Amino acid sequence: MTVLFVLLVLLIVPLLAGVSYFGLAVFKIALLFVLILLIYSIIEIIYLRSRLRIGQLEYQAETNRGDLAEFKLSISLQTLFLPAEISVTAWYGLTDRSLEAEQHLVRHSLVPGNKEEIIVSMEARHTGWLQLDEVIISLRGILGILQTKYRYSSDQENMQTLVLPLASFDATPAVNALRESKDGLVERKRVEDRSEEIDTLREYSPGDDIRRIHWQVSARLQSMMIKQYEEALEMRTAVLVDENTADAEYKSAPEWNKALSRRDLLLESTAGILHEFLNRELYVRLETGAGSTGGVFSRKIESLQSYRRQLALLPVNSTPEIGTLIVHELNQISADRYLLLTTRLSYQTVTTILKLKEQVRYVSLFFFIEDPPGHEMEEAFDRMRRAGVDVFVYIFASSGVLRERKKK
Structure with a gap:
């Protein structure tokens, strides 16, 4: 309901009085015109509401601190020829102690068959959750006499983006x-595990350093045995x-x-x-x-x-x-x-x-x-x-x- 709709309803009373007491044709015509406008606006808003398509609220799962986080909403009007007006009001800072409550207002004209993408941008100022508190969509007809509203809140839908801390070498x-x-x-070796003790012995294979041959064991086994040291962690x-x-x-x-x-x-x-x-x-x-x-x-x-x-x-x-x-x-x-x-x-x-x-x-x-x-x-x-x-x-x-x- 709008102020214009209320004024038209209130205008019916003096027009009825004019018709009753004066009986002038101008009052009858004016009264008929007002009634037609009211009936048209009611039928129009019901029709537009049934033909309005609102997509899911899209948002980034994650963003970096200092970047802009975007919340997107797709809106389309599936009428044959009737256009409409919408306004989207987004509130943020209602639950964030570091921010004063602010609103983001966007107005668009909806053309039948076209899809409008509403984007609300918020600065990711601090690490943690960035929340869009409330989104209100107002739909009006071509005359703007009546309007209908759709309300989305953080209690009903997830409207949060996780803000990640930066990871640069500037610090x-x-x-x-x-x-x-x-x-x-x-320096990367584990201190207590630095060791030169032999962990095991294995047979010689191409590429082994001759200095790692265990000559005494090789002589007894009559095979070239290589000293295998434990790996340094x-x-x-x-x-x-x-x-x-x-x-x-x-x-x-x-x-x-x-x-x-x-x-x-x-x-x-x-x-x-x-x-x-x-x-x-x-x-x-x-x-x-x-x-x-x-x-x-x-x-x-x-x-x-x-x-x-x-x-x-x-x-x-x-x-x-x-x-x-x-x-x-x-x-x-x-x-x-x-x-x-x-x-x-x-x-x-x-x-x-x-x-x-x-x-x-x-x-x-x-x-x-x-x-x-x-x-x-x-x-x-x-x-x-x-x-x-x-x-x-x-x-x-x-x-x-x-x-x-x-x-x-």
Whole structure:
């Protein structure tokens, strides 16, 4: 129902009064005209509604942070000759604390037989789920007297796109994480499994090095026997992540937006580290406490998408503390190098990190903070460095980038 329809209905009363009291033909003609318009508009909107075809809402399953996510809706009118007008109103930000509620309005004229594609574009600002909250389609006839509406909401249909963190080598943490593995196979070998002990003996085959012939055994067996050494395993790296965002401290939309931007930088630093290790075919695994891929090492670059998806699916404040993740690792050490990324650090966590360092050779801490560390935190850094832990501190700059704090 429109304002014009209400006015026409209200106009019937004075026209009836004019016909009754004055009996003038002009009132009769006007009344007849209004009634014809109302009847026509009712028949028209019923007919248009029966001939309107609305396709399924199409959306991207995944997109990268910073890109535009598109939601598409196909609409066509299957009438013989009657055109129509539609307006599509899309709402977003109704359930997102980092955004003010906004609407996207599109108007189109529907020509019989033609298909119109309505596209709503939204910027993927933060890692996680990007949701289109509501879509309202209004259909009007050629005179615009009556209209009918179709409503789609996120409660009824899935209107979400998963926003993945970027995985580029621009992040300084990725550079620091690779500094111990850049020398190639020597650094990639598992430290405790470096061995020159003979694993087995086998007969000589073309291409074998003559220096590997075991002469004493060959003489006894009267056959050329080759010393087969056990294979050196490659060093395995575990990346442990704590994305704590402390959402209770941020009340307004701008504050929450900044908090999520800082969270994005941590997740993208993690993705950058994973990208560089996989790109160099180094064994790596991601541990967030979710347990979906815990304990599974990979060296294939194809696994990067799965790791990025795992990071994107993390709800805000869903990861346990780094200390808790380390306690689970201490029960069964499965990696040779541990990279720890976190936004919070306690005395107990520092103690747990030192226990981990006693059992593995390489431990690196990547600490992301908003303000420069205090005196007690500096002492904790020095304590870990004296134990052999590599400590890297990153401060979130106001420009939205990470700034590495050089150690004193």
